[in-house]
Amino acid sequence: MTTTGTRQPGEHPPGGAGARAGGPAPTPSPTPSPTPRPPREAETAVIGPPAPHLPGQQATGEQAAGEKLPVARYAEPATVVMPALRPGAAPAGAPPTPGSPRPGPPAPPPAPPVPRRWRWYSPVLALLAIALLPVAAATTDLDALDGWGLAKVLGPAAWAALACAVGACVVELWSPRPRVPMLATATGVLVLCSTGLPSIVEPVARFTTSYVIAGFVDAVAGDGVPPPGIDARFFWPAFFAQWAWFRDASGAADLDVVLRWFPPVVVLVWATGVYALARSMLGGTRAPWVAAWLFVGLNWIEQDYFSPQAVGIVLLLTVLTFALGPLATRRTDAAGVPGWPPPHSDAPRLPLLRRWIVAAMTPPNRPTLPPRQLLLIYFCAALCLLALAPEHQLTPFAIIGQLTLLAVVGRFRGRGLVLVAILAVVVYIIIGARDFWTSQIGLLLGSGDDGNALEEGIAARLAGDLGQIGVKLLRIAVPGLTWLLAIAGAWVYWRRRRDLVPIFLAAVPMAFAAVQSYGGELFLRIVLYGLPVLAILGADALRAFARSNRGREKLLAVGMLLLFPVLVLIRGGNEAYMVVTPEDITMTRAAFAETPPGSKIVPLDNTGPYAMQGVGTYEREGDDVESCKERNKKTASDYTRCILDDEPDVLLIYTSTEKKGVVLDNREPGWSRQVVDELVASGEYRVRYQNGFNAVLVKTTPTVVSAPPPGAPGGN
Amino acid sequence: MTADGWVWASFGLLLVLLGARAWVVETGHATLGRTPVKVKVLTGACGVAVALVVGLVAANGGARLVYLVLHPEVAQALEDAENAADATTAPATPAPAEPAPQTAPPSVPASAPVTAPPSAPASAPPARPAAGP
Numbered sequence: 001m002t003t004t005g006t007r008q009p010g011e012h013p014p015g016g017a018g019a020r021a022g023g024p025a026p027t028p029s030p031t032p033s034p035t036p037r038p039p040r041e042a043e044t045a046v047i048g049p050p051a052p053h054l055p056g057q058q059a060t061g062e063q064a065a066g067e068k069l070p071v072a073r074y075a076e077p078a079t080v081v082m083p084a085l086r087p088g089a090a091p092a093g094a095p096p097t098p099g100s101p102r103p104g105p106p107a108p109p110p111a112p113p114v115p116r117r118w119r120w121y122s123p124v125l126a127l128l129a130i131a132l133l134p135v136a137a138a139t140t141d142l143d144a145l146d147g148w149g150l151a152k153v154l155g156p157a158a159w160a161a162l163a164c165a166v167g168a169c170v171v172e173l174w175s176p177r178p179r180v181p182m183l184a185t186a187t188g189v190l191v192l193c194s195t196g197l198p199s200i201v202e203p204v205a206r207f208t209t210s211y212v213i214a215g216f217v218d219a220v221a222g223d224g225v226p227p228p229g230i231d232a233r234f235f236w237p238a239f240f241a242q243w244a245w246f247r248d249a250s251g252a253a254d255l256d257v258v259l260r261w262f263p264p265v266v267v268l269v270w271a272t273g274v275y276a277l278a279r280s281m282l283g284g285t286r287a288p289w290v291a292a293w294l295f296v297g298l299n300w301i302e303q304d305y306f307s308p309q310a311v312g313i314v315l316l317l318t319v320l321t322f323a324l325g326p327l328a329t330r331r332t333d334a335a336g337v338p339g340w341p342p343p344h345s346d347a348p349r350l351p352l353l354r355r356w357i358v359a360a361m362t363p364p365n366r367p368t369l370p371p372r373q374l375l376l377i378y379f380c381a382a383l384c385l386l387a388l389a390p391e392h393q394l395t396p397f398a399i400i401g402q403l404t405l406l407a408v409v410g411r412f413r414g415r416g417l418v419l420v421a422i423l424a425v426v427v428y429i430i431i432g433a434r435d436f437w438t439s440q441i442g443l444l445l446g447s448g449d450d451g452n453a454l455e456e457g458i459a460a461r462l463a464g465d466l467g468q469i470g471v472k473l474l475r476i477a478v479p480g481l482t483w484l485l486a487i488a489g490a491w492v493y494w495r496r497r498r499d500l501v502p503i504f505l506a507a508v509p510m511a512f513a514a515v516q517s518y519g520g521e522l523f524l525r526i527v528l529y530g531l532p533v534l535a536i537l538g539a540d541a542l543r544a545f546a547r548s549n550r551g552r553e554k555l556l557a558v559g560m561l562l563l564f565p566v567l568v569l570i571r572g573g574n575e576a577y578m579v580v581t582p583e584d585i586t587m588t589r590a591a592f593a594e595t596p597p598g599s600k601i602v603p604l605d606n607t608g609p610y611a612m613q614g615v616g617t618y619e620r621e622g623d624d625v626e627s628c629k630e631r632n633k634k635t636a637s638d639y640t641r642c643i644l645d646d647e648p649d650v651l652l653i654y655t656s657t658e659k660k661g662v663v664l665d666n667r668e669p670g671w672s673r674q675v676v677d678e679l680v681a682s683g684e685y686r687v688r689y690q691n692g693f694n695a696v697l698v699k700t701t702p703t704v705v706s707a708p709p710p711g712a713p714g715g716n
Numbered sequence: 717m718t719a720d721g722w723v724w725a726s727f728g729l730l731l732v733l734l735g736a737r738a739w740v741v742e743t744g745h746a747t748l749g750r751t752p753v754k755v756k757v758l759t760g761a762c763g764v765a766v767a768l769v770v771g772l773v774a775a776n777g778g779a780r781l782v783y784l785v786l787h788p789e790v791a792q793a794l795e796d797a798e799n800a801a802d803a804t805t806a807p808a809t810p811a812p813a814e815p816a817p818q819t820a821p822p823s824v825p826a827s828a829p830v831t832a833p834p835s836a837p838a839s840a841p842p843a844r845p846a847a848g849p
Contacts (some may be wrong), residue, residue: 416737424775430773
């Protein structure tokens with residue numbers, strides 16, 4: 001036996017040297033093989049493409065070597081173990097013939113041919129789902145929206161489309177050989193039929209806040225300078241500037257189409273990130289897809305509208321995927337060999353302190369990537385971290401917490417990225433957002449009132465009619481069940497890999513609970529930032545559940561078929577007052593166009609697209625009539641009095657305002673009409689436009705306003 | 717260059733140094749137990765750059781922010797004083813200007829030519845939702 005590294009196929013290095021970390025220890029042969037040494041060319045031959053092997057033909061070592069003779073290198077020393085015999089070339093049961101090398105490990109049995117019908121099930125179901133969507137849009141009655149939201153008004157075609165999308169995913173996953181392109185397509189269809197359902201059945205984008213952001217973009221467009229003293233979100237203007245640039249560069253007059261299709265597109269990008277993360281954390285070919293679907297199915301939080309945090313989470317997932325994927329250091333024994341894990345069952349474990357010390361002093365392994373690829377990944381990750389600082393207030397802290405945790409436990413290479421992220425945020429806040437913390441230090445410090453934030457985040461939201469309360473209870477239940485499933489997955493992950501880091505990654509955003517000033521949405525963000533990892537752990541738990549009994553796979557398929565309708569119910573629960581109609585948009589634009597800049601335009605309540613333009617040009621004190629903040633304690637007459645006290649120049653009233661008062665604040669139907677009538681009867685206001693509940697009221701004696709600033713941004 | 721410019725410049729210098737160090741570390745030949753001199757030099761330079769960034773940030777508002785965070789009552793008093801100053805400097809009455817134009821007929825959204833408040837909504841207001849399950 002030579003010591004230059006030349007080994008026979010099937011031989012192991014002495015003492016296990018060269019074995020992969022974590023792999024099984026080599027088992028020495030009980031009796032030395034008397035097999036003579038094969039020809040030398042067999043050791044250094046370069047393996048060519050596999051030659052066709054006729055059935056029944058028995059390939060001997062000489063034949064196999066002879067096939068590679070034209071490329072054999074005789075002059076070079078043998079330094080690499082190259083099997084001369086193709087694995088499985090000889091029949092598994094054939095005894096080795098004298099003079100031939102020992103047969104290699106038996107080849108895996110050939111994969112059974114995929115029945116042709118499997119190839120068509122998933123595409124047909126996906127196409128059927130797509131074909132049903134226009135029917136779903138045509139049969140949905142948006143005028144009938146009430147406290148139960150979108151789920152109640154959807155037609156059978158919408159539910160059938162959703163079922164077909166789920167079926168396309170499940171059938172392809174059950175296929176003997178799942179096709180990645182088909183799984184990706186089915187995932188896209190699933191997102192379109194669940195998260196994207198409002199974008200399909202509603203003619204324009206929903207959700208008031210997305211129009212507020214569009215208004216911010218409109219304010220930044222043109223001169224590219226955020227208007228001062230309007231909103232604290234302008235201190236993180238990257239998203240607004242980015243889309244203002246897109247809008248100006250494309251010559252588009254508005255972003256209505258972008259607003260409408262932004263949620264399904266961004267959720268699809270998030271799902272791609274979760275899939276990439278799950279591939280690194282779980283492995284396998286099916287579990288990562290399940291993790292992505294679980295993420296989509298559990299993501300009721302609705303932070304995927306046109307907003308900075310939506311893009312922030314894309315950047316967060318990118319960095320996290322880098323850290324846990326190509327930059328991840330392989331997990332080896334915590335304290336080296338020997339000692340941990342115990343070499344045999346009777347051996348005493350080393351003291352914990354020693355294991356910790358050895359683990360801390362053991363340098364992490366380098367990722368198995370070429371240096372230039374590593375450098376490119378460092379560059380991209382640093383770019384994402386730098387872009388996050390001016391993008392959103394909270395997201396940088398989430399990724400800093402997660403990266404710090406991974407760096408402390410030595411799970412990724414490139415710990416300088418943590419330094420880059422921290423310094424980018426610190427420099428940006430202190431230098432770039434100086435006006436923010438000098439003028440609004442109270443927001444930065446927070447109130448520290450835990451109970452208040454809890455009440456605002458959870459208890460105060462449990463209001464409205466029966467449908468609203470039912471939907472909101474479901475919203476509380478789903479994160480709880482998500483965490484339970486993830487904890488079960490963490491247990492499975494621990495048993496398999498002795499690793500608790502993932503569950504801590506999901507828990508890191510909980511540190512935000514200290515930032516109470518962020519308000520009730522903080523809890524939504526906590527759930528959202530942890531959701532990718534929670535979904536991956538949940539997929540691990542479901543995989544273990546299904547592996548123990550294959551019959552449970554059908555149960556899981558049924559569970560998926562139930563999960564997505566629940567998602568539609570929860571996400572669309574506020575649709576009665578989140579929906580925006582084309583008439584709302586036209587009415588708002590006309591109101592701004594006919595009102596001189598500097599006037600005060602306010603909505604009756606914070607619903608509708610009232611803020612889609614005019615930021616910085618028109619006066620607006622918040623999202624509501626200033627003196628009517630406690631809306632749940634107000635009657636229609638109280639609103640009238642508030643408006644007469646506040647004296648806005650233009651009052652915008654939407655159908656969604658009326659419905660919000662009815663389903664959420666338990667007011668009598670027609671309350672907004674009563675407000676309009678009372679205001680007109682007072683003589684202070686007149687109706688400029690009215691159709692149904694939509695109305696534009698203007699003061700009969702307009703307030704004198706200052707001249708419009710030169711070059712002020714107009715409407716979009 | 718302004719003080720803020722120096723902070724951004726030092727931060728950019730730090731990024732360049734971190735990138736150079738990453739290049740040297742990843743493309744160099746690692747030797748177990750020994751750190752190449754180039755890496756040591758760049759590590760020291762990165763440390764100096766970090767100190768420079770931290771010092772400049774502290775001098776340009778960081779120290780003040782830390783003080784305000786550690787003394788929230790002072791911060792709140794300053795914020796209140798600033799708000800009061802804003803309120804006193806704001807004009808009590810709006811500046812005179814020409815009134816809003818009233819001559820042009822207001823345009824209305826297409827297919828909705830309603831200019832007077834109808835006695836009843838064009839579309840019947842939705843009734844309160846029935847008690848669900």
